[in-house]
Amino acid sequence: MTDLSVKIGSLVLKNPVMVASGTFGYAEEFKDFFDLNQIGGIITKTVTLEPRPGNAPPRIAETASGMLNSIGLPNVGVEHFIIEKMPFLQPLSTKIIVNVAGKTGEDFVEAVVRLEDVDRIDAYELNYSCPNVKEGGLTFSANAAIAEQVTRNVRKVTNRPLIAKLTPNVTSISEIGKAVENGGADAVSAINTLVGMAVDLGKKRPKLSTITGGLSGPAIKPVALAKVFELVQNLSIPVIAIGGIMNATDALEFLLTGAVAIQVGTANFINPRAPLDILEGVRDYFDKNRIDGISSFIGSIKT
């Protein structure tokens, strides 16, 4: 059996299949569907310093080959997260990556400082890119100087690996990628959702309460592949791929393009066992094609 382990800075995953923030709850929601310890890592729903109620309904809309969401980062806040959500995650033998967001740069730092005392957090993913937060989640990821500064400030308070999650809703994703690399990020993950809109003709209004939302699912896979490719070409830190990954073929395409690992997102809603199915498919592919060593496969796309 091929060794599927991959390295993201000092973080070693037993395999490259993880689950994306906001699509896997706090993992407990999926415990009836498969053995969570099989997969490489779990990224939690975004946690913020203070609790957030989330946006008014309707928060979701079905679209062709995907969906729009404007959930608005509802969460219990970092204090309750530690008390209520971490105890389920701590005993797991997969990597636990806590996704953090803030209204200000200081919020990111404070939330991470609070999480530093907590056991079994293997890395942080900094959500610079949620399009659904009015206070401007986008400013962090759309402005290279700010993204670099926030990353540098968080870097000062933790030795745990830092993954900066990037938005595709910018002119140049690799410019932001280079900025967070300079700021001390160990890896980037991309992409978050694409800004989109859906209209209800009958009700003559937008389908989402916030008018626009974030598009995800198979519809965005080609965009994600292009952005991942661009990042791989331009950065020296590892790239983690997200965007429309529904099956093992999708996952393998991203690895071939140069991503060291992948995150399964919207697919979890359609097939709650998708992460395991994808992992088994990836393993089969390597076994059948006698590829020994995932590292020789990653980035081996011929261009």
Place this chain on the structure above:
Amino acid sequence: MSGNKILTEATVKHLEEIAENIFRMHLYEPHIAQTSHAGQFVNIQIAQGTTIFWRRPFSIHSTNPESGIFEILFNAVGRGTQVLKKIKNGAKLNLVGPLGNTFNHAPHLEEIIIVAGGLGIAPFKLLLQDLRKQQLKKTVFFGVSSTANLCCLDEFSRLGAKCRVSTEDGSKGYHGFVTDDLQNYLQELPDSSHRELLVCGPTPMLRKVQEIAQTLQINAQVSVENIMACGFGACMGCPVQLAHPHDDGKRYLLACKDGPVFNMDEILLDD
């Protein structure tokens, strides 16, 4: 107790049109048939196509634990249900369930009053099955637009319920809204204590029942029908707003996980 939610395949055993464009599907899946209770639902994958991307939630209409069969009801109006009504016997449907919570009435009631509008009737056959052995009065108020949309009445009678039908066109039973018939009934009772309303249907109907229940101080439980992506609390896409948050802010519960059954005075109904 309800069983764990599972990802499984159910076999289509029978499909019948029981009223105009209203279908009843019999599905074989023993875990669902043996562990589900009234109010719970299954989330069915209808097609792996480009236009029907999400699963679709369906109330569990009835169960037969011995045969392993359970039933769902649907109105073939949407993109998903149009596909579902053409499915052949023997076909397999991928589903997740049982999901959600259950109706949970107080002990020592004198009467359970079911109020259903249109397809809101779906969860109540299982409710009457669950209550079969309980000695209490069961009354069903069922509102539809016309006789052609009526279903389930014989079975409900067999399960010990007294049915009162309202039609908006007056083609059968009370001529008008089911909530008016309900209001007349409740007002004529000498005493409305020891009764509980269990409600499912379109929002305008729910609003009216909420008002009646408040005025007469009757406890009411409602099963809400939100759009859903996952159905088990992972996407947070199905919020229901709390009527009385413990602070001034907005607070939400999740229809799929905290519901679909809520106390009516606990939530705000949206359009």
